[in-house]
Amino acid sequence: MKIALAGNQNSGKTTLFNLLTGSNQKIGNWPGVTLEQKRGIIIGTDYELIDLPGIYSLSPYTAEEEVSRRFLLEEKPDLIINIVDSTSIERSLYLTTQLLELDIDVIIALNMTDILKKKGLVIDVERLEKELSTSIVAISALKKTGIKELIALIKSKEYRKNYHQLIFGPNLEKAIARVSPYLKGNHKRFIAVKLLERDPLFESPQIPSFEVLISELEKEFGTDIEEAVANQRYEYIVGIIKKAVIVHDVGVNSSEKLDKVFLNKWLALPIFVVIMFLVYYLAVGVIGSFTVDLVDGLFAALSDWTRSSLAKFNTSEWLISLIVDGIIAGVGAVLNFVPQLIILFFLIAILETTGYMSRIAFFLDRVFKRLGLSGKSLIPFIVGSGCSVPGVMATRTIEGDKERRMSIILTPFIPCSAKLPIMALFASYFFPNHSGLVSAFLYFLAIIVILISALIMKFFFKGNSGAYISELPNYKLPNFGYVFRDVKDRAISFIKRAGTIILLSSVTIWFLLSFSWRFEYGVPVDDSILASIGNLFSWVFYPMLGELSWGATVSAIQGLVAKEQVVSSMAIIAGFAGDVSEGTMIFSPSGPFSFFTSSNAFAFVVFNLFSAPCIATIGAMRQELRSTKQMMFAIIFQTGFAWVLGVAVYWIGNLIGVLL
16 A cells, blocks of 8 residues: 655654654655655555655645655555644645545644644534545644554544545536546546646646636636636635634734744844854854864874784785775864764754744845845755755755756855864864854855855846745744754765765875876875876965965865865875874974965865865756756856955955054
């Protein structure tokens, strides 16, 4: 038996999916798109549950809606579990009415019933079940109540069959009845409604006087047919709510009280600045710096132990060097920052699950509008703080072509998890007493860079930005089950990159440092293949470093493979120079990076944060922009902007130093 789980965003759908399937889950992508697909087996059964993307309707406005509709029409599930937010029932039932037009049985999981009383709502579940003519189970996914009853109903198959309740007015129902006989296959009622709405994904049928029929309906309703259908859906929903829902006046609820502070036109921005400052101050500064020193010491001990152990077995010098100076030094330099990343992921997940990030997207909508964007662009920016690849993919939810393309190019400017090691390394060494403050400043600098870049790109792309319409979720206490899963997934993803891409890149760097162009092993580091490559391009970085450094050059170029590789490459190069005895003490007084000062170090970090992203993100940009030409424009724009900004930071820093 194949069961689809459908519902609005922020309705508790993911929590319900996890409760129904336990650990029997598979995660992948939907065919042809990069939206995440979750499948699992319902506990105590052999029924497969497919978690559809969160949607508000079955109209083809977003990639999520296209995926969900295609699955329901083509994959023919045996049952739909429609999760409905009982605290926002009017919004949720719009999708329900569309699902009930399909030739698929529907069970409604009425969620969040545990907080109805606080909202001043009383729902007569039996009356609602009768009015909708479908089975309803009251649940609380957060409190885990009603889940056993839901599973028992699915297993018994004693839920109501879908007999297609007539919900529209007489004239519209007559039009549906007139169109249906000309259709073949399943879902005739649903398709008939979509044809009347002039849905672009359905071909116009060969029905006599079909356009005349639509014109008559539009004339009768005084609006276009799609709006008329939507209005009648809402009239039906409002009628049901009047019969089945009792509303008591409980005054201003806690979420509304909090919004008076967090969405206050004068306080919202300063509060956001303070919150994000604390996030980076804790992750990179107060707590994070201690964890880096701890892990660094562990890797230093591992390096010493490995070197001495291999020497006891008369292991060849080159193999010891490969393992210790290449693999452990390179991978270890990146893994040092995992504890800081976990803290950062944890704090951001807390902000997301409490509902705060949705408020920021809403608040910034009016600012973004002036730049050709909308609040919806903030969604890929937030996702991109973990990894730029899914951040770029998240732009698919943006309808406007201009806004979507701008968001694709701007998303990599957000400091992702791969960039945190660069920020943390330089901030902790050159600004040891203010590392958290510097890292927070770099985050806000990224926002400024996005705003300036959007203003520039506004003149390159034509079109209007889309509207940002979103019902703000209630403030909630953090769901720590979700938080820990999210942190675990992000941390594992980062560690996997260290064990694959960073490992391979570290071995490559070791090889290029160990050999000359004549493939002579053990040559002085300045005569290595890598040094000659770096010297070829070092002039590019001279204006922001004040030094021709082949080491810094190749490390920055390695950032195109993976941004973490900037730190990894520097650690390996410093180790080969013979000036690093333990850990990642990269800035040894006599080492290859000893020329770094606070001004050119800051400039180097800025360049690496805002230059073209890693190869994986570039590939995602090419896929979403659907144009190699536009992808090349993005790379040139990002790198050029980063170079100019890095040079400006260096010279301004030098000027301040002279004045002081």
